[in-house]
Amino acid sequence: MLDDSDDRPGPSVSQVPHTAGKPDNRIRRPLQWAARLRNKHATPPFAGGTTIGTHFRVVLLHNYASAFLLPFIPAGFVVNYISTNATVIFCVNFVAIFPSATILSAALKDLNIRMGQRLGALVNQTFGNIVQLILSILLLKSDQIEVLKLSIIGTILSNLLLASGLSFLLGGRNRVDQYFNFDLARMICQLLLLSVLTLTITSTLRASIDSSAWTPTLGAKTAKTISALSRGISVLVLILYALWLVYSSHPTLYKRFPGLFREPTAQPGIADRQAVNTTQSVEDTGPSLHSIDEQGNETCLFSASGAVIIMIVSITLLAFNTQFTTDSIQGLLLRRKVSQTFLSLIVLPLLSVDPMAISMAMKDKMDMSILLTVERCMQTSLLLAPLTVIIGSGIGSKSMDLDFDTFSLTVLFLSIILVTHVMQGGRSNWLMGVLLIQAFVIIALAAFYMPDQDFAS
Numbered sequence: 001m002l003d004d005s006d007d008r009p010g011p012s013v014s015q016v017p018h019t020a021g022k023p024d025n026r027i028r029r030p031l032q033w034a035a036r037l038r039n040k041h042a043t044p045p046f047a048g049g050t051t052i053g054t055h056f057r058v059v060l061l062h063n064y065a066s067a068f069l070l071p072f073i074p075a076g077f078v079v080n081y082i083s084t085n086a087t088v089i090f091c092v093n094f095v096a097i098f099p100s101a102t103i104l105s106a107a108l109k110d111l112n113i114r115m116g117q118r119l120g121a122l123v124n125q126t127f128g129n130i131v132q133l134i135l136s137i138l139l140l141k142s143d144q145i146e147v148l149k150l151s152i153i154g155t156i157l158s159n160l161l162l163a164s165g166l167s168f169l170l171g172g173r174n175r176v177d178q179y180f181n182f183d184l185a186r187m188i189c190q191l192l193l194l195s196v197l198t199l200t201i202t203s204t205l206r207a208s209i210d211s212s213a214w215t216p217t218l219g220a221k222t223a224k225t226i227s228a229l230s231r232g233i234s235v236l237v238l239i240l241y242a243l244w245l246v247y248s249s250h251p252t253l254y255k256r257f258p259g260l261f262r263e264p265t266a267q268p269g270i271a272d273r274q275a276v277n278t279t280q281s282v283e284d285t286g287p288s289l290h291s292i293d294e295q296g297n298e299t300c301l302f303s304a305s306g307a308v309i310i311m312i313v314s315i316t317l318l319a320f321n322t323q324f325t326t327d328s329i330q331g332l333l334l335r336r337k338v339s340q341t342f343l344s345l346i347v348l349p350l351l352s353v354d355p356m357a358i359s360m361a362m363k364d365k366m367d368m369s370i371l372l373t374v375e376r377c378m379q380t381s382l383l384l385a386p387l388t389v390i391i392g393s394g395i396g397s398k399s400m401d402l403d404f405d406t407f408s409l410t411v412l413f414l415s416i417i418l419v420t421h422v423m424q425g426g427r428s429n430w431l432m433g434v435l436l437i438q439a440f441v442i443i444a445l446a447a448f449y450m451p452d453q454d455f456a457s
Contacts, residue, residue: 086331169433171361
């Protein structure tokens with residue numbers, strides 16, 4: 001039984017001597033090491049050494065679900081080269097992406113702690129949506145344009161409705177209300193509405209040309225016109241996203257939104273309306289190896305070089321498993337196991353849902369949770385969508401544009417309106433989470449029963 005009476009920092013793993021004749025130490029030592037990591041007064045795990053074995057143990061202990069899914073990563077390589085069943089290849093590699101993404105998220109969080117607010121926020125902006133970026137580039141390279149377009153819309157929907165809904169639901173399970181900075185959420189939703197406007201203009205122009213009396217004359221120029229318009233809008237949207245980065249990194253933003261990049265404290269009135277202690281709610285969220293020092297600052301799991309190496313390895317494994325997944329999509333669709341709309345709009349975007357957002361909500365860090373969900377939607381619409389158009393024109397893919405189908409644009413517009421109204425007032429509860437989740441389920445049901453045009457005949 002561990003002795004919690006002594007708050008003095010214990011030795012690092014590399015400094016604990018091995019005593020011969022006591023085989024139980026090999027069992028107790030990992031437990032003691034994990035307990036020190038969870039103790040807020042414990043010494044950071046790499047105060048005494050940065051061995052590869054210690055890094056590997058941190059990866060295993062960081063998240064139990066991720067550790068359980070780690071064998072799927074090599075299994076994805078195996079089935080890709082020895083199996084001819086597209087369903088098996090897709091499912092195994094699809095699951096293999098989740099542990100790599102979770103480990104990447106932990107490494108990014110370490111770098112965020114080390115680099116500070118501004119540089120850390122820039123790293124998160126760059127690599128936070130790396131899964132969807134890799135997926136989009138691979139789909140663009142394989143000329144699966146319709147799957148790519150639907151996956152972009154689905155990424156926004158999954159983060160806007162599913163991730164936010166789960167955050168509100170699980171974060172508010174032991175609380176009456178949770179509070180966040182509504183000004184920030186409202187500004188991001190306004191930028192999302194602007195992105196929907198840009199997509200709608202392109203789609204409306206094509207619909208107007210197709211229904212025009214001059215269609216036989218203009219038909220040959222329609223694709224060229226839509227492609228040129230998409231490139232022009234993409235450049236303008238990328239400029240807008242760059243301006244957002246400048247604005248969000250400006251010091252005046254911290255004064256206007258004081259809870260944006262620091263740990264939020266209990267706001268007036270919350271303690272009086274909560275039925276349980278917030279600390280107890282945090283304890284229920286499961287293991288979290290990012291320890292807290294006496295000043296309330298989080299300490300790092302990895303060394304600086306270790307975090308960078310883990311990030312590179314995770315991105316590399318992500319790229320391979322995502323490549324195997326995208327290569328098996330057409331074989332899966334030919335088997336008609338699932339519709340293209342459901343696979344692209346609902347299933348593939350699940351890869352971009354960050355469980356860290358749900359974890360932050362369960363710890364009552366709602367500002368950070370909002371950043372990891374709603375701002376990721378903005379990043380997808382203002383950065384990823386126009387970037388794929390620019391990259392597509394660079395590699396000679398003329399079919400990638402901002403012309404999306406009516407169904408996806410309609411549900412996206414209504415979802416943004418719904419989330420804007422739900423977040424009105426700067427507070428959330430579990431009932432709001434149920435509302436958002438049910439909206440996502442309804443959209444998923446509609447996508448499941450929507451027939452594919454390619455196979456309609």
